Amino acid sequence: MSSPKQIALGLSMRYLGYHAAAWRHPLANPDAASRFDHYRYLAQTAEAAKLDMVFLADGIGLRTKDEPAGALRRSHQTLELEPLTLLSALAAVTSRIGLVATASTTYNEPFHIARKWASLDHLSRGRAGWNIVTSWSDAEARNFNRDKHMDYDERYERATEFVEVVKGLWDSWEEDAPLFDKASGIFFDQSKLHWLNHEGKHFKVQGPLTIKRTPQGRPILVQAGAAEQGLEIAARSADVVYAAPHDLGSAQVYYANLKGRLAKYGRERDSLKIMPGVTLFVGRTRAEAQEKYDLLNALVEPELGLSYLYAQMGDLSAYPLDGPVPEPTNPMVRSLAKGLLAMSRRDNLTIRQLYSTIAAGFGGRVLIGTPKDIVDDMQAWVEGDAADGFNLCPPVLPLALDEFIELVLPELRARGMFRTEYAGPTLRENLGLVPPRNRYAG
């Protein structure tokens, strides 16, 4: 028998965890998402467990709406810290774990992003990652001088050019440009410093960066890679993709599709890691796991729970919570509601059960079971070419991280699926990725 495929593991740390009622858990500190010591505990704990990276998703505004009225004040998706500053602080109190922060190409300038992430890569000695997003909400547009968000095609066209500019700026200084020759007084070799002089449709950027080439060559690039243009950006440039399919079949199709696009950019299949998100409820028995799930779901007040259905299905507060999900009468709502309706019909869900399914992992994939159940599932995905690893989105933090380490990690290691030591000091080395060549290097 050949040795099993090694998986990559990331920890998503946003808010107080991915369950809508995380902050009400008896063991949760509801103020934790505003406290550095909370994140320091998470990052240091994840590092002690040898996870590849911690990750912060992001939106640049309050996306949660007060729909139905009264829901917003119940949501903990309202208070947090800012990812780049937070991960920079964490760089100083960790030494091996990767630090991946999100930034939008729609509401930033490439020079800032190239410079800040290069700096983070130096501060962390080679552990920075940039999760490239294009943003989608009007709430964000309205914080940046617009009334509505940019349309899809324009966002992705801008994103594609943005990423190329950032990569170009990261090549400003060749590795051996600094000379530091005190005797002659020559600080650097000017023939190895490069002005980008980019002039494109969306950006005009001269360069160079005033930051030398970074420990990883360049930070790790991460993408969600959901839609067509996102898949192309990912295939061209991403090192890691946080994919979202919920079932094995769709995940296999997605995996084959994305990996199949790499060749045309001259890339190996293994040069991109696909790490779907997953929210785990784990117990020593299935009953214990289910209890954990039920405990949190009982803490989702209907006012909040209905808000998770509002955008697709409108206001359902007039219907009995424990009755069937109604067919919307408005045809526009009907089209948005298609996915949720199909799910509720397939699994015969009540309104309460439907919103609980979503509230349990902010709409992501949820697994409930014993360590064996969960690792069986992970192994099936990895061996079935559906995933190279997983982005853990724990329901409550730090509790569910501690449980993962106590219960699931030993099972993963018993099967030889996860490391017991880091391969090296950089995120790139731990992901098994090759350093990029500087475009100007001879």
Place this chain on the structure above:
Amino acid sequence: MSSPKQIALGLSMRYLGYHAAAWRHPLANPDAASRFDHYRYLAQTAEAAKLDMVFLADGIGLRTKDEPAGALRRSHQTLELEPLTLLSALAAVTSRIGLVATASTTYNEPFHIARKWASLDHLSRGRAGWNIVTSWSDAEARNFNRDKHMDYDERYERATEFVEVVKGLWDSWEEDAPLFDKASGIFFDQSKLHWLNHEGKHFKVQGPLTIKRTPQGRPILVQAGAAEQGLEIAARSADVVYAAPHDLGSAQVYYANLKGRLAKYGRERDSLKIMPGVTLFVGRTRAEAQEKYDLLNALVEPELGLSYLYAQMGDLSAYPLDGPVPEPTNPMVRSLAKGLLAMSRRDNLTIRQLYSTIAAGFGGRVLIGTPKDIVDDMQAWVEGDAADGFNLCPPVLPLALDEFIELVLPELRARGMFRTEYAGPTLRENLGLVPPRNRYAG
């Protein structure tokens, strides 16, 4: 005799120090400005000495030009880290010292700045400061889709509105908005969360921030406050001003002018601290101090030294370095060169002496002397209403910081001019400033 006025002290940490040849000093590590451990040493050392703040000036591009050709490769003003990420990392390894980073209002959006500095204020538990600048170089414009920098009036008009938007966003959450009431499931009091809905000439920003009110109420605002519009922004909003006058008389005029503007904004004279920059060469004897100055100046190669005169006087490389500074023939150059020419005539300086004067402290004020000389000068400025403190711009780092602490600080303390313990955990408390009221608070 009344007790002496207490001074505020900041440490400017940019590059390897403020001397053009800092990196060539026998004790300097020329790679230090790219290394986190260097800055950690500086911040922790400054904190052990109870300094108020560390500070990073900034430009978003390579401002240094290769004029005359061959100069650029000799300049250490070419490699650094990015201030916000660096100070965020330092927040994690310090506990009392203020952390002041520069950001431009010309090439940023107010929502990003408000959010990132609010986050830094939480990460540091109340030690963040924002140095507000408008940027002035074409090098920066060309990194942000422009050919030339914005004109003066437009930059300052934008800056004024920018600062008001940022202050507005910092009031998004009233202090007591979070409730965290697990029993009722109410996370926060929605009547205490505020949308800014700003619509001005330069910005349209809805808000709110997703970061709760910060430990300092809001971060400390710092300004250079040089020109007329800068003085007004400072008088309206700044807590600290890094002023630049070189002689006592001009500094007193500046001090009276700026402090005199506070009343019309309903502010007390003491609510704004004026901290001029100064580069110190200190020795146990005057001869020793002069030796330190001469040692570094001897390391400024003419190619680099002449670059400090180039922008105002053109290329002087055809003239003898140890001869008089020539009168420019081109009338446009003559007008730019006026200040430098007057200085060279007044002090009877050669070309080499003129560029050395500038190269010693990147054009800022330079003092050379014994601890007694230096503290006499500081005391005269403070008692003569020319300064409330000083922003130290050491010629070589960390060397000149260590010397300041060993030689100058004991003399300041012997005269009762500087603290031996911090007043509190926040920068605001250490500067003796009152917390701002939230505009919405009842």
